[in-house]
Amino acid sequence: MKTYTAWLPFLKEVPPRGLETAELAAWELEQGLRGLDCGLSGRCAVDGTMPEEAYRLERDGETCLVTGGRIGVLYGVYALLRALALGQALPEGVQRPFYPARMINCWDNADGSIERGYAGRSLWFEGGAVRYDPDRLLELARLMASVGLNVLCLNNVNVRDPAERLIEDWLPKLRELAALFRPFGIRLMVSVDFAQPMLHGIPTADPLDERVAAWWRERARDIWTQIPDLYGFLVKADSEHRPGPFTYGRSHAEGANMLARAIAPYGGKLVWRAFVYNCLQDWRDQTTDRPCAAYDTYVPLDGQFDANVILQVKNGPFDFQVREPVSPTLLKMAHTSLALEFQLAQEYTGQQIDIYAMAPLFREVFDEVPPEKVQAVAAVSNFGRDGNYFGHPFAAANLFSFGCFAWDPASEPGETMAAWAGLTYPSCARTLTEEILLPSREIYEQYTAPLGLCWMVNPNHHYGPNPMGYEFQSWGTYHRASRDAVGIDRTGAGTGYAAQYPPAMRARYENPETCPDRLLLFFHRLPYSFVMRDGRTLIQRIYDDHFEGAERVEKMAEILRTLPLPQPDRDTALARMEKQLANAREWRDVVNTFFWRFSGVPDAHGRKIYD
Ligand code: GCV
Numbered sequence: 001m002k003t004y005t006a007w008l009p010f011l012k013e014v015p016p017r018g019l020e021t022a023e024l025a026a027w028e029l030e031q032g033l034r035g036l037d038c039g040l041s042g043r044c045a046v047d048g049t050m051p052e053e054a055y056r057l058e059r060d061g062e063t064c065l066v067t068g069g070r071i072g073v074l075y076g077v078y079a080l081l082r083a084l085a086l087g088q089a090l091p092e093g094v095q096r097p098f099y100p101a102r103m104i105n106c107w108d109n110a111d112g113s114i115e116r117g118y119a120g121r122s123l124w125f126e127g128g129a130v131r132y133d134p135d136r137l138l139e140l141a142r143l144m145a146s147v148g149l150n151v152l153c154l155n156n157v158n159v160r161d162p163a164e165r166l167i168e169d170w171l172p173k174l175r176e177l178a179a180l181f182r183p184f185g186i187r188l189m190v191s192v193d194f195a196q197p198m199l200h201g202i203p204t205a206d207p208l209d210e211r212v213a214a215w216w217r218e219r220a221r222d223i224w225t226q227i228p229d230l231y232g233f234l235v236k237a238d239s240e241h242r243p244g245p246f247t248y249g250r251s252h253a254e255g256a257n258m259l260a261r262a263i264a265p266y267g268g269k270l271v272w273r274a275f276v277y278n279c280l281q282d283w284r285d286q287t288t289d290r291p292c293a294a295y296d297t298y299v300p301l302d303g304q305f306d307a308n309v310i311l312q313v314k315n316g317p318f319d320f321q322v323r324e325p326v327s328p329t330l331l332k333m334a335h336t337s338l339a340l341e342f343q344l345a346q347e348y349t350g351q352q353i354d355i356y357a358m359a360p361l362f363r364e365v366f367d368e369v370p371p372e373k374v375q376a377v378a379a380v381s382n383f384g385r386d387g388n389y390f391g392h393p394f395a396a397a398n399l400f401s402f403g404c405f406a407w408d409p410a411s412e413p414g415e416t417m418a419a420w421a422g423l424t425y426p427s428c429a430r431t432l433t434e435e436i437l438l439p440s441r442e443i444y445e446q447y448t449a450p451l452g453l454c455w456m457v458n459p460n461h462h463y464g465p466n467p468m469g470y471e472f473q474s475w476g477t478y479h480r481a482s483r484d485a486v487g488i489d490r491t492g493a494g495t496g497y498a499a500q501y502p503p504a505m506r507a508r509y510e511n512p513e514t515c516p517d518r519l520l521l522f523f524h525r526l527p528y529s530f531v532m533r534d535g536r537t538l539i540q541r542i543y544d545d546h547f548e549g550a551e552r553v554e555k556m557a558e559i560l561r562t563l564p565l566p567q568p569d570r571d572t573a574l575a576r577m578e579k580q581l582a583n584a585r586e587w588r589d590v591v592n593t594f595f596w597r598f599s600g601v602p603d604a605h606g607r608k609i610y611d
Contacts, residue, residue, distance in 0.1 A: 008146055042064040057083070078146040099375065104399075109160070119391035143396075232269035233259060237255055271309075315342055341379065345380050352576075428563040451517060485526055513533075547592075557580075597611075
């Protein structure tokens, strides 16, 4: 059977269905060693005294030995194969993940579409039903398990379609899917609609109404009877028109705890998203600042959530923009279990057309948020039914590196990218890593929205430039560019947002002299004549970044054309690069022209800016 092996080229066959994890580990080990053709033999064994997800690797002459806990044995096999493929020394001692829950959230809809999906349609929904190719799911499960990802939420947090009732009519299918993923150590999760009881004749979704709580208890009993290891429920409430406890004058702790109590007897987790803000804001209202919203809503509730509630917070206070400071909510809620949420789907970051490797982002976030401040990590998925799962073959690097950071938040982007490229494209790994993947985020930022400028994208689909696209909208997302200045003052003299940070961070951000350039216009409103640390004016820096970003894409394209990538990846990557080139030129010209028309300041180097 021909498979798309992504970063596991030595595993050519789809594993059989129905194996126990230990059998699967042995099967993968045997096949992997054969695929590597390295002349080594291997054995793997479960050691019931080891923690479930831990493993140890040893080598005795030509024999490799993997010992692990119930799931760790499989992780150990993948780690061994990876080390052998890369020619690396085996890690010493017992290896175990930093976070117990390493989650992938899919925004898949029952009709087969994926909200913000850029790699084809859903792998498990089509036409309002659960439909899937088991082999493809086994391949996906293998990719996830090979980097230690262990929770998969199947359906969109926007549970719009009442037919999308995974936990009701489709329970038998959910059970089947759980069985497919289980041997890989992957537990399923489902998004639920806070108002779901109202589809069943209950006139309210008030979390303090006993009829509501009883409905959820009954549902939970049915679900966990069928799928005893279901991880839990994911909920988006009171956010972007989703129902929630605010309708009934209840807090989010009251809403989350009601659901959490229904599933607690089965060990279920209630993952509650903290993506709450006013999406019906009047743009004339300059006192409401969207980044303040999550902190204002949740920090006062710290300590009120039940033990099985996990509050899932996006990495930044806005919404996965190319550059945001870390969310202050992550730093402040010491008495609540938190999950840090990333978005692998490249909604605002190139839509899996433009190259945008996220490992540097993961590093930067963990440099600001000490890993022990959060108890879990989650990421919005970037895969779908496309033949290569990821649309752009390099987008696979983002799932891979998310897994690496979820396992070990001390990971380094350079090593992670080199490992992915070394496994996937050994003949050009170094150039790909150093010249393309590692700088790709910075380059994207330069030609789109440098200096902390956010929301210059086209509304709705969010690809391509539109500097005024969100200026007079209700989403609370503005940069307020004018003839003289641009940016939002979020210091104490402005919206006050910076005060949500611990004192040292606040001081760093509040002073334009110490605020990092990349966040300058996120925290400050500055005149175009503002002189930056490197002596350039703000307006010149905006021009320079856009020119330089687009030039760097041209260079990247030249390098890409020389790489001996295998087909069909080469054709796909080159075709997408043509679109990225067009996108970068478009961004450069639109944004530079926009600021030139406002400011009337010419480019110091006389480069082409349109009138
Ligand atoms: C699933 C952004 C996206 C929405 C997404 C939302 C969320 O607003 O544009 O598509 O909805 O984030 O994270 O809930």
